[in-house]
Amino acid sequence: MATSAQITLPNGVTYEQPIGLFINNEFVPSSDGEMIETINPSTEEVITKVHVASVEDIDTAVNAARKAFDEVWKDYSIDEIAKLLQKLADLFERDRDLLSAIESADSGKPRSQNSVLDVDQCIENFRYYAGWADKRGGTICESSPTKLGYVIHEPHGVCGQIIPWNYPLCMASWKIGPAIATGNVIVMKLAENTPLSMLYVGKLVVEAGFPPGVINLVAGHGKIAGNAISCHPKVDKVAFTGSTAVGKTVMAVAAQTLKNVTLECGGKSPMVVFDDADLEQSVKWGYEGIMYNMGQSCSATSRILVQDTIYDKYIEELVKYTKSYSALGDVYDDNNNHGPLISKVQFDKVLGYIESGKEQGAKVALGGTAPFEKGYYVEPTIFTDVTDEMKIWKEEIFGPVVCISKFSTEKEALDRANDTTYGLGSAIFSKDIAKCLRVSRNLHAGSVWVNSSNDTSPRIPFGGFKMSGIGTELGQYGLDNYTIKKAVHINIGNNL
Numbered sequence: 001m002a003t004s005a006q007i008t009l010p011n012g013v014t015y016e017q018p019i020g021l022f023i024n025n026e027f028v029p030s031s032d033g034e035m036i037e038t039i040n041p042s043t044e045e046v047i048t049k050v051h052v053a054s055v056e057d058i059d060t061a062v063n064a065a066r067k068a069f070d071e072v073w074k075d076y077s078i079d080e081i082a083k084l085l086q087k088l089a090d091l092f093e094r095d096r097d098l099l100s101a102i103e104s105a106d107s108g109k110p111r112s113q114n115s116v117l118d119v120d121q122c123i124e125n126f127r128y129y130a131g132w133a134d135k136r137g138g139t140i141c142e143s144s145p146t147k148l149g150y151v152i153h154e155p156h157g158v159c160g161q162i163i164p165w166n167y168p169l170c171m172a173s174w175k176i177g178p179a180i181a182t183g184n185v186i187v188m189k190l191a192e193n194t195p196l197s198m199l200y201v202g203k204l205v206v207e208a209g210f211p212p213g214v215i216n217l218v219a220g221h222g223k224i225a226g227n228a229i230s231c232h233p234k235v236d237k238v239a240f241t242g243s244t245a246v247g248k249t250v251m252a253v254a255a256q257t258l259k260n261v262t263l264e265c266g267g268k269s270p271m272v273v274f275d276d277a278d279l280e281q282s283v284k285w286g287y288e289g290i291m292y293n294m295g296q297s298c299s300a301t302s303r304i305l306v307q308d309t310i311y312d313k314y315i316e317e318l319v320k321y322t323k324s325y326s327a328l329g330d331v332y333d334d335n336n337n338h339g340p341l342i343s344k345v346q347f348d349k350v351l352g353y354i355e356s357g358k359e360q361g362a363k364v365a366l367g368g369t370a371p372f373e374k375g376y377y378v379e380p381t382i383f384t385d386v387t388d389e390m391k392i393w394k395e396e397i398f399g400p401v402v403c404i405s406k407f408s409t410e411k412e413a414l415d416r417a418n419d420t421t422y423g424l425g426s427a428i429f430s431k432d433i434a435k436c437l438r439v440s441r442n443l444h445a446g447s448v449w450v451n452s453s454n455d456t457s458p459r460i461p462f463g464g465f466k467m468s469g470i471g472t473e474l475g476q477y478g479l480d481n482y483t484i485k486k487a488v489h490i491n492i493g494n495n496l
Contacts, residue, residue: 001029005048009105010040011332015098019050021057021219022202024064025212031056036192036219041108041340041376042331050195053220058187058228061216065158065185066234068213073185074155076211078134085130085180087208089123095204096120099197103169104331104339106196108376113337114293121456122173125474128458129177132479136182146493153483155183156236156260160229162222162250163198164242165191165342166296166398171241172198174473176215177458179239182482187216187235189226193342195219222246230254239481240264241298243396244422244467251470262471262481264298264463266396267424270417271301271453272407272439275309277429281451283317286402287325289427289453291380294341295350295400298468299425301453303386303393304404305413311406315384318404319366326380328371340376341399347376350399357383357392362403388416396422410439418444423465427453446472 003020004027019035020027030051037046053061092099100115109115142149159179163171168191179186190198198217205215218225226246230238230253237260240250244265254261271289273282289301306314331339341347347370354368367381378399386393386403393403407413417426426445428436440448446464449455456462456474463472471481 001033003027003029003051007048009101010043010330011101013098013101017048017102017196018199018202019048021051021053021061022199022205022217023057023061024216025206025210027202030054031060038106038193038196039343040105041342044344044374044376047105047196050199050219052192053189053218053225055224055228057218058220058225058232061187061218062158062160062229062232062234064213065187065216068211069157069185072211073214074183076183078136081180081183082130082133084208084210085126085133085177088204089126089130091204091208092119092123092126099169099200101332102200103197107165107168107194107342108331108340109293110331110337110339112334114339118167118169122169125173125177125458129181132178132476133181136479136483146491146495148490148492150488152486152488153182154486156482156484157184158235158237159184159186159482160232160235160238161186161188162226162229162238162240162242163188163190165193166293166298168194168197169201172201174241174478175239178473178478179482180215182479184237184482185214187229188218189222189229190217190219192219192221226250227253230259231256233257235259237261237482247469260481262473263469264473265424265467265469267298267300267422267464267468268303268394268396268420269299269301269422269425269427269445270303270305270420271427272413272417272429273304273306273310273314274428274430274432274435275307276431278431278451279310279314279317282429283314283321285427285429285451285453286314286318287322287380290402291322291326291338291400292454294339294378296342296346296398297454298396299447299454301425301427302397302402303417304402305407305416306404307413308406308408315365315382315404319382322366322380322382328377328379338380338400341378342376344376346398347378350378350397350401353392353395353397353399353401354381357386357390357401357403360390360392362386362390362392367400388419394420410435414439414442421467424468425449425454
């Protein structure tokens with residue numbers, strides 16, 4: 001059964017696309033022969049079919065990873081591991097154009113505005129964590145004439161990683177970088193909607209020189225492959241990015257074997273715009289914070305609270321900016337910055353939320369429709385006069401839909417911003433630094449952006465409060481998820 005296919009992308013590039021399961025440095029067919037179609041959301045046309053992992057396939061991948069860890073990988077030096085991550089970054093840099101073109105076809109990301117930036121972030125992440133590979137040792141905690149005590153930071157072993165469809169490359173790099181830098185091996189489940197770019201990365205893993213079994217990449221259904229990873233007795237740690245509902249399931253299943261679990265889940269992030277803010281900047285970031293990646297970001301600032309004294313002016317300027325800046329259409333056209341949603345399911349879901357907003361009395365200041373006959377495009381949509389009980393204010397829409405409401409006082413803004421089950425991101429706009437620091441301290445969110453929105457850096461941790469997850473990724477703190485702290489006590493005296 002074929003494990004690769006020749007594909008011609010919409011921009012005319014033809015290349016050889018792996019479609020098998022990447023296990024033990026080889027692309028292999030699924031054990032039961034099941035394959036699924038991957039759809040170009042811009043055209044609604046089938047790109048190709050890929051093999052999807054069964055429970056048996058997950059077992060094969062986990063056993064390959066376990067063997068690699070026990071027999072080969074644990075003896076690799078920290079310098080060798082750092083060089084492998086640097087080499088992988090080099091290969092991403094070399095294949096930057098092809099990777100971004102694949103990502104645009106598979107996920108609907110505008111190439112120049114989105115996909116290329118995702119690849120660049122992967123390169124940055126791998127280089128950053130390559131620098132940590134030789135700094136994961138441990139600490140001496142006690143030293144005396146009679147005792148030496150120290151702590152070793154050891155890898156968990158086999159890490160099961162489950163990534164979402166909205167950032168296939170980025171989310172993979174967020175997990176591969178720290179896991180490999182700390183000496184772990186990986187079995188990663190790719191989202192069934194967007195497997196192509198990361199399957200291509202399997203070729204780069206081999207070319208970089210990673211030993212067989214260290215990084216395994218499989219497309220699969222969450223209820224089958226994701227569940228099998230989460231409960232597998234030989235998987236030592238699970239890292240998941242996706243919806244809160246699925247995150248609960250992963251945690252429950254992983255509890256059967258008491259695995260270490262990190263979860264990065266949903267959000268309904270607030271943006272608070274005070275009347276002393278730079279209006280132009282707050283409008284630009286108001287757009288960027290929700291419309292980037294077509295609103296398909298867990299930390300998107302989808303609830304904007306604007307102080308009543310500038311409320312009407314802010315809406316006027318945001319509508320004007322959105323009309324002038326957003327350009328829908330061919331994702332390979334560098335002039336376009338707004339692509340389709342990922343699937344028909346997501347398309348229908350977002351349109352359903354828009355109808356709900358209208359029915360509950362919110363006003364559509366802009367957008368609200370599907371502009372093209374083909375492709376899962378939804379216009380950038382701005383709702384005003386939104387109240388706290390409305391469904392569009394409370395629930396994560398995961399589309400290019402922003403809800404705007406007015407507030408009077410700082411306390412009201414904080415109370416309403418924090419009135420959510422989520423706590424992933426938040427943003428503040430004000431020229432008063434004392435106010436920014438005060439509000440930042442009182443927002444219940446893992447990230448606070450002051451006079452910006454959705455900034456990320458490989459050097460700064462990212463994680464959520466409440467129903468937005470457990471643990472953090474990125475930065476030095478991201479390494480903590482991937483090591484076990486072992487205490488060693490050495491008696492060097494004669495006393496009991």
